[in-house]
Amino acid sequence: MRPRTKLLMNIVLLVAPGLTPLIPVWALPHLSAFLKARGHRVKLLDYNAGYGIPMPHQGGLWWDLAYAEKYFSSHPETKQRLLCDILSFQPDLVGFSVFKCCAGSSMYLGRELKAMKKPPLVVFGGPQACRLPRESAFADALVPAEGEKAMLDLIDLAEKRRPWGPVPGAIMLRGAEACYGGPPEEVQDLDSLPMPDFTGVDASPYSTKMTPFSFNRGCRNKCRFCTSCSLWPGFRSHSAKRIYEEMLHLKRNHGAGHMFASCTAVNLDRGILDELCDRIIAGGEALSWEGLAVFHPGLNVPLLKKMAKAGCHYLSFGLESGSDTVLERMGKPFTAAVAAQVMRDAFAAGVDIGVNIILGFPGETEQEIEETKAFLVENNKYLFGGISYPHECGIGGRSPMCFAPEEYGVNPATLENRLSWESADGKLTHQTRLERIRSFVEWARAAGIKIQDDPIAPPDVHTDTPHDPPLYGPT
Known part of the structure; x- marks a missing residue:
C-alpha cells in the first residue's frame, strides 16, 4: 500500500434509497477505515434507514430512474435534505455503493451532483456499477469490483496529481468517452487492511x-x-x-x-x-x-x-x-x-x-x-x-x-x-x-416445506447482457 497522500480530502460514501434495510452494507465501513487511515475525512450516509423514504416493500421503485425523478419532483424537501447531507461535508469525492435495487436513485443523485458548478468527483462502485449506463452525466468513474487501490488512484485524479486516463479496476467516463483501466489491483494481504469503522451507521432500523x-x-x-x-x-x-x-x-x-x-x-x-x-x-x-x-x-x-x-x-x-x-x-x-x-x-x-x-x-x-x-x-x-x-x-x-x-x-x-x-x-x-x-x-x-415469501425483486433494468461493453475494456 502507498503512504498517505499529502492533501487531505473530504469524502462521502453513501447508499442511495432502495436497499431494504436488512443488514448494513459491508463495503462502506471498510472503505471508510481504509481512507481514514490515509488521512482523509470520511462521512458515511445510508439513505435506507431513518429518512422516511418508501422502500421496495413499501412501493419504492428505486431501481427505476423515472420513478426517482418523479418521487423527488413531488418531494423536493426530501431531495434537498439528501443533497444537503452530502454537500454540508464539502466533499471532494462522493462514492456510491450501487445495487440493482437502488440503481435509479443512485443515478439521479449522481446526476444532481454532476450538474453543480463545482461538482465533486462522483464514483459508482458495488455489484451494479458495471451494469450502469457508461455516461458521464451520472458519474466520473465506475468501479465494478474491489475498490481500495482504485480509490487511491481516483483521489490522485481528484487532487489533480495525475492526468485523466486509465485507472486499474475502473472505467473512467468523460463526455461520450469511456476509458478502461484493466482489471483491479487486488489486495493480496487482507490482514493489512484496517478494522472497519461503522461510525455514522445507525444499525437500529435494520430488521436482522x-x-x-x-x-x-x-x-x-x-x-x-x-x-x-x-x-x-x-x-x-x-x-x-x-x-x-x-x-x-x-x-x-x-x-x-x-x-x-x-x-x-x-x-x-x-x-x-x-x-x-x-x-x-x-x-x-x-x-x-x-x-x-x-x-x-x-x-x-x-x-x-x-x-x-x-x-x-x-x-x-x-x-x-x-x-x-x-x-x-x-x-x-x-x-x-x-x-x-x-x-x-x-x-x-x-x-x-x-x-x-x-x-x-x-x-x-x-x-x-x-x-x-x-x-x-x-x-x-x-x-x-x-x-x-x-x-x-x-x-x-x-x-x-x-x-x-x-x-x-x-x-x-x-x-x-x-x-x-x-x-x-x-x-x-x-x-x-x-x-x-x-x-x-x-x-x-x-408438502409442508417451509418456504420464504416471494421477494420484491426489481426487473432486469440496467442488467448485464452479452451485448454490454466489456468489463475492463476490449478483449
Whole structure:
C-alpha cells in the first residue's frame, strides 16, 4: 500500500434509497477505515434507514430512474435534505455503493451532483456499477469490483496529481468517452487492511440486527451461472486471528450483538474456519454469528459442533437442485448425497440451516425437478430455515454460461437480458420458467416445506447482457 497522500480530502460514501434495510452494507465501513487511515475525512450516509423514504416493500421503485425523478419532483424537501447531507461535508469525492435495487436513485443523485458548478468527483462502485449506463452525466468513474487501490488512484485524479486516463479496476467516463483501466489491483494481504469503522451507521432500523464482518474475498468455485469469478477472480482470506479480532472489535466498539460473515462461503478454507472456532472458544467471550457455506464432506459433525460452540447459529447453502445431473451441469462442487449428509450433520451439531433453490437451468427436465422435490421431502426435518423462494435461472453477461450459450442448449439470439433467454428448441422460456416456479411453490407449501415469501425483486433494468461493453475494456 502507498503512504498517505499529502492533501487531505473530504469524502462521502453513501447508499442511495432502495436497499431494504436488512443488514448494513459491508463495503462502506471498510472503505471508510481504509481512507481514514490515509488521512482523509470520511462521512458515511445510508439513505435506507431513518429518512422516511418508501422502500421496495413499501412501493419504492428505486431501481427505476423515472420513478426517482418523479418521487423527488413531488418531494423536493426530501431531495434537498439528501443533497444537503452530502454537500454540508464539502466533499471532494462522493462514492456510491450501487445495487440493482437502488440503481435509479443512485443515478439521479449522481446526476444532481454532476450538474453543480463545482461538482465533486462522483464514483459508482458495488455489484451494479458495471451494469450502469457508461455516461458521464451520472458519474466520473465506475468501479465494478474491489475498490481500495482504485480509490487511491481516483483521489490522485481528484487532487489533480495525475492526468485523466486509465485507472486499474475502473472505467473512467468523460463526455461520450469511456476509458478502461484493466482489471483491479487486488489486495493480496487482507490482514493489512484496517478494522472497519461503522461510525455514522445507525444499525437500529435494520430488521436482522446483524453486523457484517470480513472473512474472505472471491470464490474457489466456478458455478456456471455466477458472475463472481469475473468480478472477484482471485480467492483470498483473512487469517483466523484477524477475523477473530475484527469480531471482537465490532462487539466491543460498535455494539454488534449478532454478526454475519460477508463472503461467498465461510468454509472455503477449512483450516482458517477451524482455527477461528478454536480462537473464539479459547477466548471465552461469547460471539454470535452466521454466514453462507458450501456443501463439502469436510463440513462434518466435529467441525459443525465446534462452530456451534463458537457461536455459529445458522448457515445458508446454495443447494440449487437435488438432482446430481443438474448439479454437475451447474458446476456445483458437490453431489446431492454430500448435501444431504451435511444437512444431517448440521442438525446433529445444533446448527440451523436453510438452502437456496434455482429452477429452469438449461436442460432441466421435469424428472430432475421431481428429484429436487424428493430430496427436499427426505431432508425437510433438517431445514430449520426452509428454502428460499425459488430463483429463476438467469444468465448473467459475465457468467461462464454467457460466453458459451450453445454448450448449454441456449439460443444466443435471445440473450437480451439475464432472464430473457430461451432454449434452442424454444421450449424453455422466461414464461415457462415462471410457471415452473409457481407450480413448485404450490407443491412445496402443500408438502409442508417451509418456504420464504416471494421477494420484491426489481426487473432486469440496467442488467448485464452479452451485448454490454466489456468489463475492463476490449478483449
